[in-house]
Amino acid sequence: MIHIAIDGPAGAGKSTIARRLAAQIGFIYVDTGALYRAVGLFALRSHAETHDAAAVTALLPQIELSLRFENGVQKVFLNNEDVSEAIRTPAVSMAASGVSAIPQVREFLFDLQRKIALESNIIMDGRDIGTVVLPNAQLKIFLTASAEDRAQRRFEELQVKSQPADYRQVLDDIRQRDYQDMHRATAPLKQADDAVKIDTTGNTLEQSIALLRGVIREKL
Ligand code: C5P
Numbered sequence: 553m554i555h556i557a558i559d560g561p562a563g564a565g566k567s568t569i570a571r572r573l574a575a576q577i578g579f580i581y582v583d584t585g586a587l588y589r590a591v592g593l594f595a596l597r598s599h600a601e602t603h604d605a606a607a608v609t610a611l612l613p614q615i616e617l618s619l620r621f622e623n624g625v626q627k628v629f630l631n632n633e634d635v636s637e638a639i640r641t642p643a644v645s646m647a648a649s650g651v652s653a654i655p656q657v658r659e660f661l662f663d664l665q666r667k668i669a670l671e672s673n674i675i676m677d678g679r680d681i682g683t684v685v686l687p688n689a690q691l692k693i694f695l696t697a698s699a700e701d702r703a704q705r706r707f708e709e710l711q712v713k714s715q716p717a718d719y720r721q722v723l724d725d726i727r728q729r730d731y732q733d734m735h736r737a738t739a740p741l742k743q744a745d746d747a748v749k750i751d752t753t754g755n756t757l758e759q760s761i762a763l764l765r766g767v768i769r770e771k772l
Contacts, residue, residue: 563702592647602650
């Protein structure tokens with residue numbers, strides 16, 4: 553199987569770019585953030601404090617997650633409920649970042665991610681794919697952009713979905729998630745030694761896709 557790992561901070565364009573690339577090269581696109589988001593959503597619904605390791609760990613036996621792929625589109629099921637839309641809110645983003653620092657949560661999601669990778673040619677994106685989940689991936693990309701650029705993209709996404717959004721708040725949330733994701737003890741967000749770093753600051757989506765296409769062509 554061929555594995556392409558894409559890691560990077562929130563809003564760097566990983567999912568949009570990876571989805572488009574996967575369609576172009578006939579790979580399955582796996583968004584691992586959706587799994588952490590589903591756990592975060594369950595914790596929020598259970599009124600658990602998302603940074604409380606004991607409280608969140610106690611919930612894990614009640615959670616059954618699965619990913620299904622329909623025409624290349626990933627759907628996330630939480631106890632058989634399709635939560636693919638419900639996990640895309642700012643509150644769930646922050647909850648996902650909280651629960652993702654808990655080692656038991658990472659362990660809980662590890663096997664599912666590995667199993668999917670064993671079955672198909674994939675582009676998988678997240679924070680620790682190149683460093684922890686798929687350390688032998690044939691190609692690793694670390695995708696980043698300035699916090700302001702990333703916040704602007706998230707802000708526009710929220711506006712398109714008619715979700716209430718304030719640019720300053722989105723930027724603050726991005727900075728807080730960057731900090732939490734980079735400073736946690738287990739599987740922190742960092743560039744793998746053998747990853748190609750791509751900075752998409754100032755790029756259009758098409759330019760970023762072309763850049764990654766070039767790297768894939770050159771390296772695989
Ligand atoms: O990629 P996305 O923004 O959907 O991820 C939500 C959160 O899930 C991230 O802020 C991060 O804390 C966590 N995450 C992670 N490891 C991954 C993917 C996501 O810790 N592989």
